[in-house]
Amino acid sequence: MIKIVTDIRGMQEQCDTLRKKGKTLVLIPTMGYLHDGHLSLIREGRKRGDFLVVSIFVNPTQFGPREDFKAYPRDLKRDVELIKPEKVDAVFYPDAQEIYGHGFQTSVRLSKLPKYLCGRSRPIHFTGVATIVAKLFNIVRPHVALFGQKDFQQLLVIRQMVKDLNFDIEIVGVPTVREPEGLAMSSRNAYLTAEQRPAAQSLFQSLEEAKKQVLSGETDAAKIIQSASERIRAYMEAVIDYIIVCDPETLEPMEHITKPALMALAVKIGNTRLIDNMMLLPESGADPNPGR
Amino acid sequence: MIKIVTDIRGMQEQCDTLRKKGKTLVLIPTMGYLHDGHLSLIREGRKRGDFLVVSIFVNPTQFGPREDFKAYPRDLKRDVELIKPEKVDAVFYPDAQEIYGHGFQTSVRLSKLPKYLCGRSRPIHFTGVATIVAKLFNIVRPHVALFGQKDFQQLLVIRQMVKDLNFDIEIVGVPTVREPEGLAMSSRNAYLTAEQRPAAQSLFQSLEEAKKQVLSGETDAAKIIQSASERIRAYMEAVIDYIIVCDPETLEPMEHITKPALMALAVKIGNTRLIDNMMLLPESGADPNPGR
Numbered sequence: 001m002i003k004i005v006t007d008i009r010g011m012q013e014q015c016d017t018l019r020k021k022g023k024t025l026v027l028i029p030t031m032g033y034l035h036d037g038h039l040s041l042i043r044e045g046r047k048r049g050d051f052l053v054v055s056i057f058v059n060p061t062q063f064g065p066r067e068d069f070k071a072y073p074r075d076l077k078r079d080v081e082l083i084k085p086e087k088v089d090a091v092f093y094p095d096a097q098e099i100y101g102h103g104f105q106t107s108v109r110l111s112k113l114p115k116y117l118c119g120r121s122r123p124i125h126f127t128g129v130a131t132i133v134a135k136l137f138n139i140v141r142p143h144v145a146l147f148g149q150k151d152f153q154q155l156l157v158i159r160q161m162v163k164d165l166n167f168d169i170e171i172v173g174v175p176t177v178r179e180p181e182g183l184a185m186s187s188r189n190a191y192l193t194a195e196q197r198p199a200a201q202s203l204f205q206s207l208e209e210a211k212k213q214v215l216s217g218e219t220d221a222a223k224i225i226q227s228a229s230e231r232i233r234a235y236m237e238a239v240i241d242y243i244i245v246c247d248p249e250t251l252e253p254m255e256h257i258t259k260p261a262l263m264a265l266a267v268k269i270g271n272t273r274l275i276d277n278m279m280l281l282p283e284s285g286a287d288p289n290p291g292r
Numbered sequence: 293m294i295k296i297v298t299d300i301r302g303m304q305e306q307c308d309t310l311r312k313k314g315k316t317l318v319l320i321p322t323m324g325y326l327h328d329g330h331l332s333l334i335r336e337g338r339k340r341g342d343f344l345v346v347s348i349f350v351n352p353t354q355f356g357p358r359e360d361f362k363a364y365p366r367d368l369k370r371d372v373e374l375i376k377p378e379k380v381d382a383v384f385y386p387d388a389q390e391i392y393g394h395g396f397q398t399s400v401r402l403s404k405l406p407k408y409l410c411g412r413s414r415p416i417h418f419t420g421v422a423t424i425v426a427k428l429f430n431i432v433r434p435h436v437a438l439f440g441q442k443d444f445q446q447l448l449v450i451r452q453m454v455k456d457l458n459f460d461i462e463i464v465g466v467p468t469v470r471e472p473e474g475l476a477m478s479s480r481n482a483y484l485t486a487e488q489r490p491a492a493q494s495l496f497q498s499l500e501e502a503k504k505q506v507l508s509g510e511t512d513a514a515k516i517i518q519s520a521s522e523r524i525r526a527y528m529e530a531v532i533d534y535i536i537v538c539d540p541e542t543l544e545p546m547e548h549i550t551k552p553a554l555m556a557l558a559v560k561i562g563n564t565r566l567i568d569n570m571m572l573l574p575e576s577g578a579d580p581n582p583g584r
Contacts, residue, residue, distance in 0.1 A: 105452060138457055
């Protein structure tokens with residue numbers, strides 16, 4: 001049986017005891033409704049320590065007022081079944097009252113990275129993310145924490161916060177897991193109807209096409225974005241939030257792809273907002289996984 | 293010889309090693325130019341753990357553009373001499389480059405407590421304080437940290453941050469140490485000329501008078517503030533920033549002193565901004581030190 005811990009004090013004390021015994025602690029923060037992407041994080045995390053904590057908390061403060069906080073899929077029983085074979089040592093599953101009790105008023109903010117990509121249409125999102133992750137880091141005090149590269153900007157935000165606030169924690173970025181047709185795994189894929197799937201798959205297809213274009217010598221970011229945009233817009237139900245080619249460390253837009261670049265996009269398919277990203281490598285031999 | 297550590301990594305590793313050995317770590321964050329108030333923190337801290345770290349860092353981000361960051365007194369040699377008899381185990385003395393290196397962009401903010409008292413005229417101050425203290429907490433990872441009650445609002449901000457971000461650290465507030473005439477000890481007292489001292493002493497005198505008024509049955513905060521204001525304004529060189537009677541937990545202004553209240557004030561004497569505070573107790577028997 002996987003141990004499910006719902007109180008902060010209990011989690012903190014258990015982790016503290018294990019740390020004092022010299023155990024290496026690993027944390028994988030999630031919002032639940034787990035999929036193969038999470039299982040990949042768990043398997044990678046398993047190799048990196050003795051005690052593996054998966055946190056499941058749908059964090060209200062990272063959702064905007066018109067976003068899908070209420071609709072976000074939740075199913076603890078299903079999640080626990082799914083990770084049973086994975087040797088997870090504890091699931092941290094607090095409620096919002098436990099996390100944001102009476103008088104809560106502190107936030108962790110970054111001034112630069114959230115200006116780009118998803119931060120433009122989700123202005124409070126990364127403050128919510130940085131704050132909850134700082135809390136989880138102080139509750140579990142892991143030696144290692146793992147995050148998916150699908151949420152590339154989130155990974156950069158966490159890395160920067162860890163560096164800036166001197167958390168003594170190794171942050172590991174794990175490559176995106178995809179469905180057979182290429183769609184990046186996401187809990188939000190559960191929202192998609194069968195009819196919407198071809199449109200959803202156009203995100204990956206447009207990234208793949210961009211990658212080939214750059215390998216074939218195209219360096220003009222505007223042209224690459226244009227052709228991705230056309231491919232996605234071919235689907236009536238797809239509304240592009242952004243498609244951008246940018247520096248994979250600062251997220252500042254790049255016009256000319258003369259060094260490895262990140263192509264990232266966010267598209268609404270009906271009511272479902274999907275994101276994806278891929279590295280574009282102008283020459284062979286460069287690191288295809290700078291987020292790792 | 294007291295060990296002086298200037299690099300984050302060195303401090304973090306040393307503290308980590310001691311913690312693994314079961315030692316109790318104590319941190320006293322300061323901006324240096326130490327005085328008897330700091331020595332009182334150190335002596336109290338000494339009782340509470342095995343390894344006592346005093347940090348000395350004049351934190352630029354908690355000073356406003358027109359404040360005294362450049363003029364703030366600094367003298368490491370003098371500080372080290374002063375604490376020699378006190379059995380301090382390490383002085384953490386980083387420079388600004390070490391603390392806020394390339395690309396720094398993260399801050400810790402509180403939404404309510406900084407709206408009052410000093411936060412009104414120093415809008416960025418408590419963000420600077422909360423951020424540097426969060427960093428110091430992650431570098432030293434103390435079991436206990438001590439702060440002076442003279443900076444009462446700072447003490448509340450730190451307590452709230454610790455609670456909100458789940459730092460597993462005990463925060464101890466230590467009573468204000470005063471000069472024989474009552475002036476609260478402060479590094480900034482070094483700015484005062486002999487001629488300015490009587491004006492500076494009027495802060496304590498007005499707080500003492502208020503305390504007596506309340507003990508004699510006065511419950512009208514406006515009247516108490518009025519009489520303190522008159523006493524201080526009697527000195528030409530004194531310019532009042534604020535005098536307030538407030539709830540000692542939320543810092544919200546109180547009109548009627550029917551329960552223990554905090555009276556706090558900030559006054560500029562020439563170019564020197566001084567602060568002080570005192571608990572006003574309408575009945576005997578209430579806790580005179582809620583900040584402890």
